[in-house]
Every structure is written in C-alpha cells, then in structure tokens.
Amino acid sequence: MRKLILTILGGLLILASFFIAYIIIQNKNKAKPVPQKVIKTVFADTVKNATIPIVIPANGNLTAKRRVELYAEVQGIFRSGSTLFKPGQVYKKGHSLIRIDASEYYASVQSAKSNLYNSIVAIMADLRLDFPEIFPKWQTYINDFDLTKTTPKLPEMTSEKETYFITGRNVISNYYNVKNLEQRLSKYTIVAPFNGILTEALVTEGTLIRSGQKLGEFIDPSVYEMEVAISKSFANLLQTGEEVTLNNLDATEAFKGIVSRVNGSIDATTQTITAFIEVKDDKLKEGMYLEARLNAKQEENAIEIDRNLLLDTQQIYVVRDSILDVIPVKPVYFSDAKVVLKDVPDGSVILSQPVTGAYAGMLVKIFKDKSIKTSN
Known part of the structure; x- marks a missing residue:
C-alpha cells in the first residue's frame, strides 16, 4: 500500500514538471510587444x-542741455536780495542771482572815473587853442560824462596829431584802466543768463564768498539731453535729427526726442560711439532715467x-x-x-x-x- 502511494505521488510530480515546462516554453515563444513611436506636438x-527695422535699445540719465556752474571771481559778503538763493528757485533771464557787497571796490572805480574826467578837462583849453576842429566832440563827451553811469566810449580820433596829443596826456591809459575796473565791478553781481531754475545752492546770504568758490548750479528746465553709448557697428547708421521714442522705467509714459548730436570718435576702451538725444517735456526732470529705442537701419x-x-x-x-x-x-x-x-x-x-x-x-x-x- 505504501509503495502504491509513493508511486502515485511520483507520477503526479513528473506530470506537474512536464506541465510547468510546457507553460514556460509557450511563454518564451510569444512575440514581445512593439513600443509605440512618440510624436511630439x-x-x-x-x-x-x-x-x-533694426532698433537699438539704449538708456541713460537726463541732463539739462543748458546748465551753468556758478563760481565767484571776486571776494566779498553775499548780500540778500528780493529772492532767496535756494534750490528750486526760478529766475528770469537777466534777474540777479547773487549780489556780492562791492561798496569798497565801487569807491575805487569812482575814483578812477574821476581821474579820467579830470585828465580830459585839463586838456580842453589846449584843444580849444591848438585843435579847434576837434574841440566840439570832446566838449560833447565831457558834457555827457556821468560818474553814476558806465563810462562812455572815447571820441574817435581822426588824425595822428590828435592821437599823439590825447595819448601824451594819459587819457587813453586812464580810460582803459577805468574800463578794466568797471568790468571787474560787474562780476560782483551774477545774473541769470536764461530763464531757468537753481538746482544747487552752496552759499547763503551773509556768507563770505572767496574768489574761485563754487556757488551753485543753474539750469534751463525746458530742454534736456540724454547721452547713450551705441556699438561702433552702428556708427554710420545714426543720423542727426532722427526721431527717438523714450520711456520711463515703468513704461507708463513715453516721450518723443531727436538725435541732436553724434560724437565723431569711438571710445577706444568700450568700442562704442556716443549719441545725444534731445527731449522736451514739462514732466521731465534732470537726472531722470529713461530708456530709448533708436532706429538704426532697415534690414x-x-x-x-x-x-x-x-x-x-x-x-x-x-x-x-x-x-x-x-x-x-x-x-x-x-x-x-x-x-x-x-x-x-x-x-x-x-x-x-x-x-x-x-x-x-x-x-x-x-x-x-x-x-x-x-x-x-
């Protein structure tokens, strides 16, 4: 009985082995699936x-096209005027920016003018006797001479005798000495060369001003320029008068400008050429940063x-x-x-x-x- 059971179990084991081997062989012979090709969209x-259009981007800060750095050429006390010398103060052309006390120097000018007047009066008698033909014009000059006004130009001398006579009496040397003093006296007052605004004030009323001292800066706020550096490859493409669009950093405002100047030389260090864009707008201020788009050429x-x-x-x-x-x-x-x-x-x-x-x-x-x- 025991041998029978073992025989049956052995036969079943052999059959199971054949069955498993058959399944493995069948699976091995199955064709592998072909992967699908991926097509990207x-x-x-x-x-x-x-x-x-070839558009060149550039950027830079605005500077006033007309600006004046104010320096003192004489020494004295800064006198107060009708308007305070403060940043933001607006001045009209010809209006006094700074007045320096010139009382002492004014007295020396008047003394020199008086000496000139006296030197001419001293020769009037000789002119009447020796040069009666030129006496009337010198008499007219004396009559029009006013110590409180600018010294008038000397009468024109028409002959060598007249020139030698007038020069020999030191009239001409006295005249040019007066004109030199008057010219220096005018430097005690600095006037606005154009309508503009004071952007920097380095002195206040009552300050002792010394010769050569910087006093401030004055600009014309109606016209600005922006300096931009462009690659040398576009040196022959930029043209004066070309229109340019400028934007602020936020690109919320646009301004129209023109290329006002193009530098004739190339920077040897950066190999760039400098162009200047002129722009006018009441919203602009000096120092404002803008971006420009320059139309270089058409490709x-x-x-x-x-x-x-x-x-x-x-x-x-x-x-x-x-x-x-x-x-x-x-x-x-x-x-x-x-x-x-x-x-x-x-x-x-x-x-x-x-x-x-x-x-x-x-x-x-x-x-x-x-x-x-x-x-x-």
Whole structure:
C-alpha cells in the first residue's frame, strides 16, 4: 500500500514538471510587444521674409542741455536780495542771482572815473587853442560824462596829431584802466543768463564768498539731453535729427526726442560711439532715467525670431514632412530677446517655440500654423 502511494505521488510530480515546462516554453515563444513611436506636438510658423527695422535699445540719465556752474571771481559778503538763493528757485533771464557787497571796490572805480574826467578837462583849453576842429566832440563827451553811469566810449580820433596829443596826456591809459575796473565791478553781481531754475545752492546770504568758490548750479528746465553709448557697428547708421521714442522705467509714459548730436570718435576702451538725444517735456526732470529705442537701419529680406530658437551652430529647426531638420542661417543683429536672420527661404516652416530634446530626424506634429511676425 505504501509503495502504491509513493508511486502515485511520483507520477503526479513528473506530470506537474512536464506541465510547468510546457507553460514556460509557450511563454518564451510569444512575440514581445512593439513600443509605440512618440510624436511630439510642436508650434511652428511659416516664414515670410520682409523688411525688419533694426532698433537699438539704449538708456541713460537726463541732463539739462543748458546748465551753468556758478563760481565767484571776486571776494566779498553775499548780500540778500528780493529772492532767496535756494534750490528750486526760478529766475528770469537777466534777474540777479547773487549780489556780492562791492561798496569798497565801487569807491575805487569812482575814483578812477574821476581821474579820467579830470585828465580830459585839463586838456580842453589846449584843444580849444591848438585843435579847434576837434574841440566840439570832446566838449560833447565831457558834457555827457556821468560818474553814476558806465563810462562812455572815447571820441574817435581822426588824425595822428590828435592821437599823439590825447595819448601824451594819459587819457587813453586812464580810460582803459577805468574800463578794466568797471568790468571787474560787474562780476560782483551774477545774473541769470536764461530763464531757468537753481538746482544747487552752496552759499547763503551773509556768507563770505572767496574768489574761485563754487556757488551753485543753474539750469534751463525746458530742454534736456540724454547721452547713450551705441556699438561702433552702428556708427554710420545714426543720423542727426532722427526721431527717438523714450520711456520711463515703468513704461507708463513715453516721450518723443531727436538725435541732436553724434560724437565723431569711438571710445577706444568700450568700442562704442556716443549719441545725444534731445527731449522736451514739462514732466521731465534732470537726472531722470529713461530708456530709448533708436532706429538704426532697415534690414531687407529678413525675419525676426526669439534668440532661444537659434542654435549654437548658427542653425534653426525646420519641419519637413513631419520630421525636424536644421538649416544654416545668417544672424545680422541680436537684441536682448530677439535675433534678426537672413538666408531663410520663404515658405519654410520653422519652430516658433523651443522643443525639449529636439534633434534632426525627430517625428513631430504641428499644433498650429500661422504666419510669422516679421516686424514690430
């Protein structure tokens, strides 16, 4: 009985082994599933070459086109006037900015004028006797001479005898001595050379002012300039009188300006050329930071795309029969975010957005087809 049971169990074990081996063989012969090909969806544009304006971004701070740094040429006490010498004070052309006490110097000027007057009066008798033909004009000069006013110009001398006679009496030397003193006396008062505003005041009324001391700064707030540095490659493209659009940092306000001057030399260190943009607006203030867009030139038969679509090998991706390919291109201008390209055939379908892991030969499907923007 025991042998029978063992025989049956052995037979079952053999049958089970054959069954398991059969299943393994069957599974081994089954065909493996073929992985499905992944086709990426891409965004593409159809190329249409056009004329692309090359716009150069630049920025800088505004400075007044007309500004005067005020310096003292004489010494004295700063006298108070009708308006305080303070930053923000507005002055009209010809209005007194600073008056320095010139009482002592004024007395010396009057003394010199008196000496000139006396030297002319002393020769009047000789003129009447020896030069009766010129006596009337010198008599008129004496009659019009006013010590409280600016010394008038001497009468014109018409002969050598008259010149020698007048010069020999020291009239001419006395006259120019007076004019020199009067010229220096005028420097005790500084007047506004144009309508403007005081932006810096370094002295106050009652201050002792010394010769050569800086007193402040005065500007014309109606016209400003912005200095910008442009790449030397555009040196021959910028033209005086060209219109420029300027924006503040928040891009909430726009101003119109013109290129007023272009420097004739290139900075040897930075290899840039300096241009000056003139702008007028009541909202502008000196020192304001603005951004400008300069129209350098028009590039014909070109397109403009994002910089991240241009490969390091100076190539871009195109779609041909649902397969990615690359074509060589010629970049002609780079901005912060864009690049202008030439040698891209019309009708080419190029990527409008970068594709992660893209390579030549990749299967793709175009999501949407639209005409590329070729101008701003």
